[in-house]
Amino acid sequence: MIELYRIWKQYRQPHWALSDVTFTAEKGDFWFVTGPSGSGKTTLLKIIYREIRPTSGQIIINGRNILRIPDHKIYNLRRKMGIVFQDFKLLFHKRVFDNVAVVLQVLGRPKKEIRRQVFQALRMVNLHHKMWDFPSQLSYGEQQRVAIARAVVNQPQIILADEPTGNLDPELAFEIMSLFKEINSQGATVIICTHDRELIRHFGEKILFLYQGKILRKETL
Amino acid sequence: MIELYRIWKQYRQPHWALSDVTFTAEKGDFWFVTGPSGSGKTTLLKIIYREIRPTSGQIIINGRNILRIPDHKIYNLRRKMGIVFQDFKLLFHKRVFDNVAVVLQVLGRPKKEIRRQVFQALRMVNLHHKMWDFPSQLSYGEQQRVAIARAVVNQPQIILADEPTGNLDPELAFEIMSLFKEINSQGATVIICTHDRELIRHFGEKILFLYQGKILRKETL
Amino acid sequence: MVQQIKYFLKETVFNLWQFRGRNIFSVTIICLSFFILGIFLSLANNLRYTAQQITQNRHAVFFLKTNISPEEKRAIEGKLSNSEIIATFNYVSPDEAAQKFKEKFPQLSRIVDSLGFNPFPPSIEVTFNQKSLSSQVQLLLKEIKEASGVEEIQYNLKWVERVNALGRLLTAIGLFLGGILILASFFIISNVIKLNVLSRKDEIDILRLVGASNFFIRVPFVLEGMTLGLIGGLISLALLFLTIQIIPLYLGSSLGALTELIQFRYLSFSQSIFLVFSGMVIGLLGSMSSVSKFLKEE
Amino acid sequence: MVQQIKYFLKETVFNLWQFRGRNIFSVTIICLSFFILGIFLSLANNLRYTAQQITQNRHAVFFLKTNISPEEKRAIEGKLSNSEIIATFNYVSPDEAAQKFKEKFPQLSRIVDSLGFNPFPPSIEVTFNQKSLSSQVQLLLKEIKEASGVEEIQYNLKWVERVNALGRLLTAIGLFLGGILILASFFIISNVIKLNVLSRKDEIDILRLVGASNFFIRVPFVLEGMTLGLIGGLISLALLFLTIQIIPLYLGSSLGALTELIQFRYLSFSQSIFLVFSGMVIGLLGSMSSVSKFLKEE
């Protein structure tokens, strides 16, 4: 369960990237966050995975105030999460396989299991045939799919996806969204930022509308 | 005028990223290129701005075979083009202003003119208030708009845009597309790669469908 | 555990290979600065040897009365053998002295022969311990001078002091330059390692975001830094050996005994170990400190 | 044109500041390797001076017959003053010779006095030119030996050869080490500059894609490389001067005349210029070559 309570975030005077955001995602929820460019979607996610700290406010994840976790222990939080970054954040000097495998390697999983799970994840995004390529040898949409595979490979409790289909064709976007939905149906909490109205229309259950850092409205279909 | 004649491109055995692509964009044309992820859209553009050379085939731009231009002269070709890269390719150590201005600086334009034109271009993408920020201080959609501003600042004869609205909300995407349309109406040739069916439906005049590197069909609405 | 060690090693080797361009540049820098340090150490070894040679020769001559009695002589010899600051002493009879003089100044030997008597007094040549202080020496000299049977003492205090000073000077220069060089090359090397880590900030950020512990991130970087230092150290040792082999060839063989005095000596085993080991340690510390800088949260 | 020069300068300054972290590391490396080189040059200056001092003293003594006629003497002196390899010569009369001997060996002066006649022959002391070859010297010696009125020649060829060899040795070591050090520091510096450019490949790629000419891309990098080299060179000079100031303090004042002989000499003006200038040139070449590598198309 993710609870944000009165989150304010200011990068610099005088603009507030987030103002007074209070928002709860229950376990098993499937949230879309949408809003115009620069409305604070990425900032919201960054606060949840604690890349940045809010200027004020509290975030409770699974009953724990994550702002109290010391920096050198924060990896425990991140290991529960699968994150698709808007800029992918792939390791360009490593092959696709290793980019996905790293999530399992940090957990010290056995080699065989890693190989099996990575292959499965890559097949889910239809990239298993490019397993041994480097990201620089992939198309941009393919890179995005590697990022998605990395986020789901470990069957995380929480999935945060930032514009995960921005470079994918509608059919593929649909497939990816179904993948998230499936993981969600197994109990994971999913939060997806997107501009794609088509996807929201089709998959939307709970929708958070941001506008200039404020919650414009929450919708539950 | 851009003419591609029987372009084949193979990055590695055995797949062809482009096979037998023949395609002409007349001066003043407004082309959409679409197709699933990995179908060769970016490769097509890269060949046009000659970041890569085709395995075989010829490309004539404004009556000149660009494959014959020596490497150290290729900048003359690029100066006629405004390119929005799929991964933006911003200079992260420079401010937004300088990222856009660089296109004019390489031409040795006077300072005053540069300032005026850059401001105008940034206003067109609605980012003039972030002129003195660094790209790392922008949201991803804002970065994309910087890339767009850089592509149009010099009123180029040719605009190549690779998924320029992938991280923008539909309203903004609409505005940007209108911007391209306007530049096009002043005589520029525009080629836009996109997955966004909505945009194609609304703005599409000529559409190229790629599939696995082959031209599936060309449509003129 | 074994799983993880294997991962770390694989990762290290992989990265060394993956960033080989940059690593070759870095190893070159490391290797060359160690090489410079090594050349200096080799020179310093030699300097020390030379300094030893010079200070070893500190000696005095006691001229005895021609008519000295055996008891007086024995008393003096007893004093000398009891003194802690004397390394060796050696009685020179008048005949031996004349012989030496003739050898040293052959064109004057006629004169000595023509005298009809031996003008040289008996004497005792004394060599002092290397560690003896000049105050101790002076005390002893005074004591001997007052002994009966001693005619005169020849001890060029000023010259000896100079030689001692030269020894001290060489040692001091050695220590000083050595210190500077060691510091400088350590700085150079740790900076190269830091440059390496600096250029991979993105990688560290990404690893942190996918749930890697600081330990997990740090180890491959540290191993990499150590390996770079180690490789640099080893290559520089090889280069050093080659150079030391080549120098005599280059200088030619015409130098005779002098080559012995000034020749480049190989590094001692402990110095070689020091060089390679410090390469590893600097690599370790350099990468450790710069990775740590990136491991802090915003 | 002015427009562009202004742009290049602004760009250079901006980049130096923007990448200051990395630049500080680089300048430190450059500065330290120049510092090491400078320390060596300073030592080498001194070595050369010492070598000169030693080889200057190459001399011979011609003992003349006691009953030499003024004509014979004049003939010999004429020969000597005509020879190109002789720097100075000096006639020493028997009285002067006796005086010198007594000063040198005070305890033997009694003997000389007791002889009742002066045993020393007249002589001519000769100092050879520094550049004279030993073959030339031997030729002259042979010639003089055969002249009438010359009794004997004292010239310790072996010793002189050794001293000469020492001089050559020092020079050779100097050149050799100097060569190695110069090469090594140049390598180090150009590699640092290359590492700098390497880490900015993306920037170069982007500039090429937005229509920058190779010239436009290259100039700021080259200026940056030159500035880094220049700054490194200047700082190292400053550091060197400080060090040379400090060394005598550290060594203490007890060394007397020896400090004069072995003291660190400041770099000569031309050496300083060389150091700073080569910093710039290496920076230029290093950045030039590595930018050029990136300016090639796929």
Ligand SMILES: Nc1ncnc2c1ncn2[C@@H]1O[C@H](COP(=O)(O)OP(=O)(O)OP(=O)(O)O)[C@@H](O)[C@H]1O
């Ligand atoms: N440098 C490269 N080396 C090898 N293969 C490459 C390289 N670049 C692209 N490819 C391959 O060529 C094919 C076409 O790539 P391209 O980037 O043109 O696709 P795209 O249509 O732009 O896809 P997207 O919509 O995902 O951006 C892909 O299968 C990709 O994996």
Ligand SMILES: Nc1ncnc2c1ncn2[C@@H]1O[C@H](COP(=O)(O)OP(=O)(O)OP(=O)(O)O)[C@@H](O)[C@H]1O
């Ligand atoms: N590091 C930063 N420093 C300063 N301002 C920032 C920083 N990061 C983001 N901002 C600003 O905060 C606001 C919200 O940014 P955010 O990235 O959360 O937007 P977003 O909703 O994700 O937009 P997009 O859809 O374009 O990705 C933007 O106006 C952006 O300029």
Ligand SMILES: [Mg+2]
């Ligand atoms: Mg965002």
Ligand SMILES: [Mg+2]
């Ligand atoms: Mg593409």
